[in-house]
Amino acid sequence: MNVPENLRYTASHEWLRAEPDGTVSVGITDHAQEALGEMVYVELPEVGRALGAGDGAAVVESVKAASDVYAPIAGEVVAANGALNDDPGALNKEPYQAWLFRLKPSDPSALEKLLDADAYRKSFE
Amino acid sequence: MLQTPLIDVHRRAGAKLVEFAGWELPLHYGSQIEEHLAVRRAAGMFDTSHMLAVDVEGAGARAFLARALANNVERLRQPGKAMYSCLLREDGGILDDLIVHFVREDLYRVVVNAACADKDLAWLQSLGPERTVLSPRRDLAMIAVQGPAARERTWTALPGLRAASEALEPFFGVQAGAVFVSRTGYTGEDGFELLLPAAQAGEAWTRLAGAGVRPCGLGARDSLRLEAGMNLYGQDMDQTTTPLECGLGWTVDLDSGRNFIGRRALATQLPTRSLLGLVLLGRGGVLRARQRVLLAQGEGETTSGGFSPTLQTSIALARVPARTVPGDAAEVELRGKRLAARVVRPPFVRRGRVLV
Numbered sequence: 003m004n005v006p007e008n009l010r011y012t013a014s015h016e017w018l019r020a021e022p023d024g025t026v027s028v029g030i031t032d033h034a035q036e037a038l039g040e041m042v043y044v045e046l047p048e049v050g051r052a053l054g055a056g057d058g059a060a061v062v063e064s065v066k067a068a069s070d071v072y073a074p075i076a077g078e079v080v081a082a083n084g085a086l087n088d089d090p091g092a093l094n095k096e097p098y099q100a101w102l103f104r105l106k107p108s109d110p111s112a113l114e115k116l117l118d119a120d121a122y123r124k125s126f127e
Numbered sequence: 128m129l130q131t132p133l134i135d136v137h138r139r140a141g142a143k144l145v146e147f148a149g150w151e152l153p154l155h156y157g158s159q160i161e162e163h164l165a166v167r168r169a170a171g172m173f174d175t176s177h178m179l180a181v182d183v184e185g186a187g188a189r190a191f192l193a194r195a196l197a198n199n200v201e202r203l204r205q206p207g208k209a210m211y212s213c214l215l216r217e218d219g220g221i222l223d224d225l226i227v228h229f230v231r232e233d234l235y236r237v238v239v240n241a242a243c244a245d246k247d248l249a250w251l252q253s254l255g256p257e258r259t260v261l262s263p264r265r266d267l268a269m270i271a272v273q274g275p276a277a278r279e280r281t282w283t284a285l286p287g288l289r290a291a292s293e294a295l296e297p298f299f300g301v302q303a304g305a306v307f308v309s310r311t312g313y314t315g316e317d318g319f320e321l322l323l324p325a326a327q328a329g330e331a332w333t334r335l336a337g338a339g340v341r342p343c344g345l346g347a348r349d350s351l352r353l354e355a356g357m358n359l360y361g362q363d364m365d366q367t368t369t370p371l372e373c374g375l376g377w378t379v380d381l382d383s384g385r386n387f388i389g390r391r392a393l394a395t396q397l398p399t400r401s402l403l404g405l406v407l408l409g410r411g412g413v414l415r416a417r418q419r420v421l422l423a424q425g426e427g428e429t430t431s432g433g434f435s436p437t438l439q440t441s442i443a444l445a446r447v448p449a450r451t452v453p454g455d456a457a458e459v460e461l462r463g464k465r466l467a468a469r470v471v472r473p474p475f476v477r478r479g480r481v482l483v
Contacts, residue, residue, distance in 0.1 A: 039155075039159065039346075040158060040159055040160050042160075042413060042434040043410070043412060043413050043434070043441075045411075045412065045462075061412070061462065063412060063413040063434075065159050065160065065346055065350070065433065065434055066346075067415075068412065068413065068415070068462075087410070
């Protein structure tokens with residue numbers, strides 16, 4: 003299973019990447035896509051929406067089931083990856099390229115409190 | 128968990144294995160959607176060894192089946208002829224659905240669902256078969272080879288079957304050496320279901336794969352049967368529904384006057400609900416089982432649903448008020464939203480063609 007070192011993670015299998023412009027990209031991990039199966043639909047948050055940490059932000063639906071994707075940290079949605087509407091399978095093929103949405107974090111240091119790659123790997127061992 | 132004779136073959140092929148009706152079976156071998164499309168376009172195969180064949184044998188076999196089955200066994204006169212039927216309770220509730228093959232006047236082979244097999248056997252025995260012996264055939268494995276190229280590739284892989292099965296009409300079966308070959312299936316495509324000795328299953332599977340028949344799991348099996356508009360027992364129908372309420376009125380023989388179990392209840396039933404199809408019109412999610420359906424005639428509920436790889440949108444079977452007709456507008460409740468759908472008459476897809 004692929005867990006890149008440069009990302010942050012949650013126990014609910016989201017990944018987060020700090021972008022150079024100060025925003026944070028959020029997606030689902032390789033482990034999550036593997037467990038959920040082939041994706042056939044995504045529901046993305048509206049740009050401008052304010053999310054609290056733990057709020058439901060997106061929904062991904064696989065051939066098996068629908069799953070919520072949560073905002074791991076508080077912030078405002080500044081972008082949603084609309085390309086996934088036409089190609090939800092990208093979540094399976096390239097889970098760490100296929101970001102779902104980008105947040106402008108309310109607290110820029112919030113990211114550091116999340117799991118690093120090592121801690122994430124251990125979370126489901 | 129119970130395992131079929133093909134479990135090691137599945138493991139070696141990298142199958143993702145799951146529990147189904149007490150059996151350990153492949154969900155997929157990598158991509159459920161590609162497996163589904165392989166069956167629609169060429170050929171795929173399923174390990175259906177969890178299903179149970181029961182031989183019904185003896186001078187009283189026909190009379191026994193005439194009482195036990197809702198469909199008319201008198202239709203079974205040509206050797207090899209197969210027939211779909213429900214097994215009913217006295218109140219018309221469905222105990223199981225099955226295929227019965229006419230082998231000869233004193234021998235019939237019934238194939239039932241895995242989850243119902245023990246219950247079915249106990250029920251059939253409780254009816255007190257006279258001059259009839261029921262023999263569960265756990266010694267047989269079952270491989271369903273399905274798709275437009277399924278028969279041709281079966282003959283390439285297992286040339287010994289060609290002579291006996293080349294002239295086989297749809298819904299007929301024939302014994303070809305050790306293999307019972309039946310031109311039936313659960314996908315809406317042409318193909319065979321092969322019942323064969325468990326010890327021969329591994330080699331047959333490997334030869335079929337070598338001839339270009341793609342191994343497929345339960346995931347594709349479910350999306351294919353949904354597109355084909357075929358009911359899944361335990362999901363689209365069960366003991367609380369009668370065949371008249373789930374699109375299976377055509378399998379109930381109320382005309383011949385034959386006194387089968389469930390006849391009295393069905394003869395007087397005026398169904399208030401029926402089972403029809405739904406096609407999602409826009410985006411907004413995937414239809415799944417147990418979602419609320421709103422119609423001009425009242426409310427209904429989806430019984431099966433999913434993404435259709437052939438239609439590239441979501442489809443469902445739904446229990447709806449009996450006055451609902453194809454073409455009606457419907458809304459399906461999903462995550463607090465109401466998504467627009469169109470009522471259609473299943474099947475959605477047959478022989479590779481979209482019908483809705």
